[in-house]
Amino acid sequence: MPGKRIAVVDRDRCNPKKCGLECIKYCPEVRMGVEDTIKLVDSTLIIDEKLCTGCGICVKKCPFGAISVVNLPAPVEGEEVHRYGVNGFTLFRLPIVRPSKVLGLVGPNGVGKTTSISILSGRIKPNLGIVDREVSWDEILERFRGSELHTYLKKLIENEIRVVLKPERIDKIPEVVRGRVSDVLRRVDERGSYDEVNSILELENIRDRDLRELSGGELQKVAIAAAYLREGDLYIFDEPTNYLDVFQRMKAAKLLRELQNKNKSLIVVEHDLAILDYLSDYVHILYGEPGVYGVVSHPHPTREGINIFLDGYLPDDNVRFRDEAISFLQRSVPSEPSSEVLISYSDMVKHLNGFSLHVSGAQIYVGEVVVAVGPNGIGKTTFIRLLAGELQPDEGSINATLKISYKPQYVRPSYDGTVESLLRKVAEQNYSSPYFRVEVIRRLGIEHLLDKYLDELSGGELQKVAIAACLGREADIYLIDEPSAFLDVEARFSVAKAIRRRIKGERKAVIVVEHDILSIETYSDRIMIFRGIPGKEGYASAPKDPREGLNEFLMDVDITFRRDPDTGRPRVNKPGSKLDQMARASGRYYP
Known part of the structure; x- marks a missing residue:
């Protein structure tokens, strides 16, 4: 049941100097003489919630999508805990x-x-x-x-x-904390648990490195360790x-x-x-x-x-709170790939900075999504770069000359311009197509970002824009490295749908590097497993059926899953539980 109406102005989107204040000019209440309904105070738009009738005209007139007029569910009226100023988030x-x-x-x-x-x-x-x-x-x-x-x-x-807090933005840590990993962790160790943390998180290989030299995954482990060590x-x-x-x-x-x-x-x-x-x-x-x-x-x-x-x-x-439920695909039989080969490659070897990657030859078929799984530092990104043409194999070859669109693992705002200008540039004629507007821009929820500059975006927003740019390019094969990083659950499933819709009915394919088990199941037609010693040598299998592939992969991880009877989602079994023991005995680590 709807309750009290609230009107909100997004301060990041509102730009009174550029829009001509049409929201105020066209407000029926202001025209009728109720001047305080919408007004500008110190370059800030203020909407009086008691006077606003919620007609929505100001919402339609705002060119930046900065105004929202919504009805709150009745049960929460009077339960406000915090509000960021007048018309602010509540x-x-x-x-x-x-x-x-x-x-x-x-x-x-x-x-x-x-x-x-x-x-x-x-x-x-x-x-x-x-x-x-x-x-x-x-x-x-x-x-x-x-x-x-x-x-x-x-x-x-x-x-x-x-209270001890492990922050979300770990990339900011080297800006405020300096020193070697071991020195930093020993400095904050208030519980005498350094050796325990070092063993469980496997920090031995990075203990003598400076924080500024660490990758995202390594910084994350140090941040978790630092929080654990404090009392x-x-x-x-x-x-x-x-x-x-x-x-x-x-x-x-x-x-x-x-x-x-x-x-x-x-x-x-x-x-x-x-x-x-x-x-x-x-x-x-x-x-x-x-x-x-x-x-x-x-x-x-x-x-x-x-x-x-x-x-x-x-x-x-x-x-x-959502128009449709999120469901999970349960594969009772192996999926049949298309008979048309899009790209093939022989057994390949690549040596790079002391690391060696060995790839088993295989074929990628038209219309399929192949997901690469395995630990960090095992060669997944190197394999993607080989297919993208950024690297050349030392042994073996890729038997195709295809146009490739590549989204790298780490997304940085290197383009000096707005989101819309970037997407127009990379997507060209695709930008105006109904497909791109509906299945990419709208599905990923980036309509309100089009007027923003890339350096103004959050990590999640930047990830969505990078995925949109990748899918907008006209290509034969799309290589997408870790698309779920910084995205919430709903956005991850929206990305999966956008990727599948991009290649549906066309002579294209997608290869995705992913770590989220639920996303892996949602994306994959086939799975490539990467094994080896991180940072030293990696071995990439040929793509295989997702049920077989996930079962092998979870054996490597040493965890078992069961299936929720109501939603079908995979759930991790507690180690040593009866369900865990039954799964291991049957050899079915993945249900």
Whole structure:
């Protein structure tokens, strides 16, 4: 049931100097003499929510998509926890922290996960939605009186809880922390656990390197280790699996579970549902309008909560927050590839900076998506670069001359211009096609980014634009390296659909490098497995059936999965559990 209307202006998109303020000129209320409905104050657009009728004319007139007028679900009225100024983003409710439990937060980007953990860590003082005066802690505690949050917030205010945070933006760490890995970690080791962390996360090979020399995955491991080594009561891990391969994700998950065994509370913000499911004792779902408002659901058991999120309907609030459910493809029989070969290559060898890659010869067929899996530093990106023509094999050959579109692993804003000018440049005539506008720009949700410059984008936004640019180019084969990094769950599935639609009915193929198990299943027609010694030598198999390939791969990772009976999604079995033992005995690591 709809409740109170709120009007929001996105300050990052609003540009009063360029638009001519048509939103004000065409507002019916302003024309009728109610001047305070929409007004400009100190170059900031203000919309009075009490006077606004929600007609939507200003939304249509704004050329930058900066104005949103939405109706909130009725059950959350009066439950505002924090608001960023007049017409600013509003968060409703807070997640509940429980002693010695792991809380998982799941939801799209931009609906309040970062705000929630900032409040729970004490970095932001909640204002209860009141922006015209400072709210006292007594008022805040009174709001939560009688709830589990009251006890937690009272202890936080009285400094009886120490919070340790592993940030999302690990790329910023070398800018504020200097030194060798071992020196940095020993400096923050308050619990005498350096050797334990060094062993579980396998940091031996990088302990003598400077932080500025580390890759994204290596920085992520150091950030996780640093948080683990500090003494705290609540540990918050914000997107701990970015840049990590499946092997490293499971090791990190094992380390986080060790904290719970030491009676610590944890909050995990994670978009890899398999890892979130494996780690969490309970979850909160966050939903809303990104950048406008966010609502935190009541707590749910992990399986139930993730299934509710995938279904898109929250019974507690009687709200459908997504138009369609996210479903999983279950392959009862192997998929049959097209009989038409698009590209073939012989056995290949490439030596590069002390690393050797050995590739088994194979063929890639028209209309298929091949997913490359394996640990970091094993040659997946080198293989992609060989097919892209950036590198030449030392032995063997590629038996085709094809036009290739390549999205690299690390996306950096090297283009000096807007998103729209970049996409027009790379997509050319494809930019104006109905396919590109609907299946790429709209599906990836980048319509509102078109007027932004690339250096203004977040990591997730930049990833979407890079994928759109790759798919926009006219090519025979698309090589996409780690498309799910920085993306939320919904965006990952949108990307998978966009990729599949790009090659449907055309003489094209896609090769994807991916670490998210659920995404691997969604993408793949066939799977290539990379094995070996990271940084020294890698061996790439020929593509094989996804069920067979994932089964082999999970044997290497040494984890087993089961299938959720309601949604069909793969779920990690707890090591040593009855289901884990049965899966290992049958040899079916992947259901």
